Amino acid sequence: MDNMLKPIGFFDSGIGGISVLKETIKILPHEDYIYFGDSKNAPYGTKTTNEVKKLTFEAVNFLLSKDIKAIVIACNTATSAAIDDLRKFYKNIPIIGIEPALKPAVELKKRGKIIIMATPMTLSEKKFNNLMNSYKNDNDIEPLPCAGLVELIEQGLLEGEELNFYLKNKLQPYLNSNISSVVLGCTHYPFIKKELSKILNKDIEIIDGSLGTAKQLKRQLLKENILNPKLSLGKVEILNSLNDDNIIELSYKLLNYQ
CATH class of the missing domain: 3.40.50.1860 (Rossmann fold)
Incomplete structure (x- = not known):
């Protein structure tokens, strides 16, 4: 062919x-x-x-x-x-x-914390740490491991109470701080953007790769x-x-x- x-x-x-x-x-x-x-x-x-x-x-x-x-x-x-x-x-x-879209988040040049939601393995790998280290001197970057989130999405849970509870629990420590953006560092996560945006302040950018x-x-x-x-x-x-x-x-x- x-x-x-x-x-x-x-x-x-x-x-x-x-x-x-x-x-x-x-x-x-x-x-x-x-x-x-x-x-x-x-x-x-x-x-x-x-x-x-x-x-x-x-x-x-x-x-x-x-x-x-x-x-x-x-x-x-x-x-x-x-x-x-x-x-x-x-x-x-x-x-x-594909890698977490950290570069676009940095290029927004917004004040505040960049939260990277990803699987525990992605965040522990050398490849990700090299990427993070290249930006972390000038940016406040917070890796957030989300064990269990892929399983919820694989079950077709894209919105609703159970997912909302999971996301609120994960993001709770940061909700009162200044967040500039949330990077979705797993390709499953864009499907829960709708539920995520209910929890986050509306001027927080949600970015994926x-x-x-x-x-x-x-x-x-x-x-x-x-x-x-x-x-x-x-x-x-x-x-x-x-x-x-x-x-x-x-x-x-x-x-x-x-």
Whole structure:
């Protein structure tokens, strides 16, 4: 098959990467996509680096068997654990990762604390700490590990009392301080933006890395000259390691979720 016409592979530890796929479809509507979520092994954010690396390599091999032209690791935890090794191993295919959108938060130049909500593993990885250290001299950055939040979202809990209680509990220590922005450092978290904004002051910016990743993918496709030339809209196929129709149904629902 002509490289240009091949689909783009998307991978996440579950349904979270759908938030990145949504942004990508807006920017690259003529591409075909194969999305693979590993909900059977979710969450990744509480596993060891080696476990996450192994699962990510297995997922990438699975996507490569589908004859794709590029891969997006639409998972912050998998990116921080495995992206460098993946790029060394698979040199002939563009591999795009995602990281917490700290740079856009810093560039707002707003006074106050930048809170980074992410999984415990993302926050403990060297990759994230290097990113944070490059900004922390001039900014008040507060990492906030959110164990358990991915599980709620994987169950389809995107708003309501239980989620509100969880978020209030997490953010309670900061609600009376001056917060400039909240960075969503896990691709699952954009789906709970609505509930989050009920708790936060309305002038607090909520930022995620989806758009930056989508733009980077487009740059890579242009560089490799493999943008899909067709004028019709692309197709999306969603697969999941959980042999369960509900998770596929939820994935398609989230893809069209406003």
